[in-house]
Amino acid sequence: APRYPVYTREEVRRHRSPGDRVWVTHGTEVFDVTDFVELHPGGADKVLLAAGGALEPFWALYAVHSQPHVLELLREYKVGELSPEEAPPSPDAAQDPFAGDPPRHPGMRVNSLKPFNAEPPAELLTESFLTPNELFFTRNHLPVPAVDPRSYRLRVEGPGGRALSLSLPELRSRFPKHEVTATLQCAGNRRAEMSRVRPVKGLPWDIGAISTARWGGARLRDVLLHAGFGERRDGEWHVCFEGLDEDVGGAPYGASIPYGRAVSPDADVLLAYEMNGEELPRDHGFPVRVVVPGVVGARSVKWLRRVAVSPAESPSHWQQNDYKGFCPSVDWDTVDYRTAPAIQELPVQSAITQPRPGAAVPPGELAVKGYAWSGGGRRVVRVDVSLDGGRTWRAAELAGERPAPGRAWAWVLWELRAPVAAGAELEIVCKAVDASYNVQPDTVGPIWNLRGVLSNAWHRVRVTVAR
Ligand code: HEM
Ligand code: MTE
Numbered sequence: 001a002p003r004y005p006v007y008t009r010e011e012v013r014r015h016r017s018p019g020d021r022v023w024v025t026h027g028t029e030v031f032d033v034t035d036f037v038e039l040h041p042g043g044a045d046k047v048l049l050a051a052g053g054a055l056e057p058f059w060a061l062y063a064v065h066s067q068p069h070v071l072e073l074l075r076e077y078k079v080g081e082l083s084p085e086e087a088p089p090s091p092d093a094a095q096d097p098f099a100g101d102p103p104r105h106p107g108m109r110v111n112s113l114k115p116f117n118a119e120p121p122a123e124l125l126t127e128s129f130l131t132p133n134e135l136f137f138t139r140n141h142l143p144v145p146a147v148d149p150r151s152y153r154l155r156v157e158g159p160g161g162r163a164l165s166l167s168l169p170e171l172r173s174r175f176p177k178h179e180v181t182a183t184l185q186c187a188g189n190r191r192a193e194m195s196r197v198r199p200v201k202g203l204p205w206d207i208g209a210i211s212t213a214r215w216g217g218a219r220l221r222d223v224l225l226h227a228g229f230g231e232r233r234d235g236e237w238h239v240c241f242e243g244l245d246e247d248v249g250g251a252p253y254g255a256s257i258p259y260g261r262a263v264s265p266d267a268d269v270l271l272a273y274e275m276n277g278e279e280l281p282r283d284h285g286f287p288v289r290v291v292v293p294g295v296v297g298a299r300s301v302k303w304l305r306r307v308a309v310s311p312a313e314s315p316s317h318w319q320q321n322d323y324k325g326f327c328p329s330v331d332w333d334t335v336d337y338r339t340a341p342a343i344q345e346l347p348v349q350s351a352i353t354q355p356r357p358g359a360a361v362p363p364g365e366l367a368v369k370g371y372a373w374s375g376g377g378r379r380v381v382r383v384d385v386s387l388d389g390g391r392t393w394r395a396a397e398l399a400g401e402r403p404a405p406g407r408a409w410a411w412v413l414w415e416l417r418a419p420v421a422a423g424a425e426l427e428i429v430c431k432a433v434d435a436s437y438n439v440q441p442d443t444v445g446p447i448w449n450l451r452g453v454l455s456n457a458w459h460r461v462r463v464t465v466a467r
Helices: 009-013 044-049 068-075 168-174 191-197 220-226 259-263
Strands: 021-026 029-032 078-082 109-112 117-119 153-157 164-167 177-185 210-219 238-246 252-258 270-275 289-291 304-310 349-354 364-373 380-386 397-399 412-420 425-434 459-465
Touching: 009 021, 021 044, 164 168, 164 220, 168 210, 168 270, 177 270, 177 289, 210 220, 220 259, 220 270, 220 304, 238 259, 252 259, 252 304, 349 425, 349 459, 364 380, 364 425, 380 397, 380 412
Parallel strands: 153 304
Antiparallel strands: 021 029, 029 078, 109 117, 153 164, 177 210, 210 270, 238 252, 238 304, 270 289, 349 364, 364 412, 380 425, 397 412, 425 459
16 A cells, blocks of 8 residues: 655645645545645635535535546545544643644634634534534634543532532433534624624624534532422522633633523423543533533533532623623723623624625626524524515525424524526625514614624625526
8 A cells, every 4th residue: 555644734724725736634544635626526715615624524515426437536535644643732822722633624604813713604504404524614712622531520519409519420321322413603793784884893703703513411400409499499599600710810711690590391401521522622612511501602611610600690790791792882981781680692693604705796697595583492483584685575485493492403504595696796695583472673773782792683695697
């Protein structure tokens, strides 16, 4: 058998365009597919999405690749092997607190590298109901902590219960594993559209700060009841979470949810250790994270170290002084974070993933695709789509799981096919309706807020139809 040169992932990553050659990996093998790019039956642009990294998460979206002839074809382009002893980059925390962050897929659209914040390309987002782990959006405020699963302990405490310290095997064996398909969405999803009205502070997320996974873990309810906390508590109580990631002052990432949601058997709140059937990836909270379905992503605390029942909300910056909405007139001189409630359940949302803004689409039948989701377990009952800026509408076809009433934690993917005439200029618009008949606002201006959160106006995409 031929001996191949050995490359690191970092070397592969440098080959991301035909000019620099296009390299990809599959398993431990490295391929130079530059000459195949133009021959790809799925289009040159698709291969380039994976350039510099692994094919697997993309192929997970397109099952046409799980045929022997595809691997045979790929074999012709083999140029090397991945270095077997490739160690994760040595964490040199003194110089760079992010040096120990895990490797990521280069196909992600990065909004900030340190801390790492990235979203999948919009057109891939709706190619499968469950988002592959490597393409799931990532929102980190701090460096990713390195956790040794053997010494990991989860502390559970608070008045009226007994303090627990659970190892990972204890969490897995003492409580039944519960699985929930849930969408996570960041409060800042679609912030870029809000900035176009007036600048806001925050990462310029496009429409991809949202993803869906099948989560597996212990129910928070079971753990709280095991620790002696009751089904109900009189007065105001919260369940506070702390992560193992700390800021320079030593304060951990933290957030809280109301006690009632934490213990409700219908709210499906998890202490998750699995994501799409695999152990949690480091970026998504290894070894244990909270998943609060139907609630803003900020409360689903990753790298969970402590759960505390408390009469007050989490004292964390991210609970008290961030992730809140305000009147459009409030600016950084007048804002008083104490006056607004912390965001919990999110409003109804939808966006168009295909075609992309500015695209030239072929005449004939146009397929418009997107996602829709609402907070609080409210099912999306309808998505309306317009091709003429909102003058006329048609209801899209919805696809998704059939959820139990009030527990629609996952998005629906939708599609509308319509004939379009050569040379036409289209303004495609979508808007979703949830089970409470909540609707999205038609424009961004009236919901503008200084932090750019809760951006859920009708999504508009302009395209031209080629002649
Ligand atoms: C189709 C190979 C990367 C998306 C195909 C087919 C082959 C192929 C042989 C035709 C399969 C059949 O119909 O039997 C490859 C190779 C790749 C690669 C060797 C890596 C170098 C990708 C990536 C994506 C992608 C990264 C997505 C991001 C697609 C799609 C089709 C397709 C959407 C279906 C096209 C259609 O039937 O309309 N690919 N592919 N491919 N590929 Fe890939
Ligand atoms: N948990 C910790 N410990 N640290 C964080 O920075 N970010 C939060 C939440 N949990 C965060 C965290 C925010 S704002 C969001 S939107 C989600 O994690 C994102 O989860 P994901 O990165 O798995 O998509």
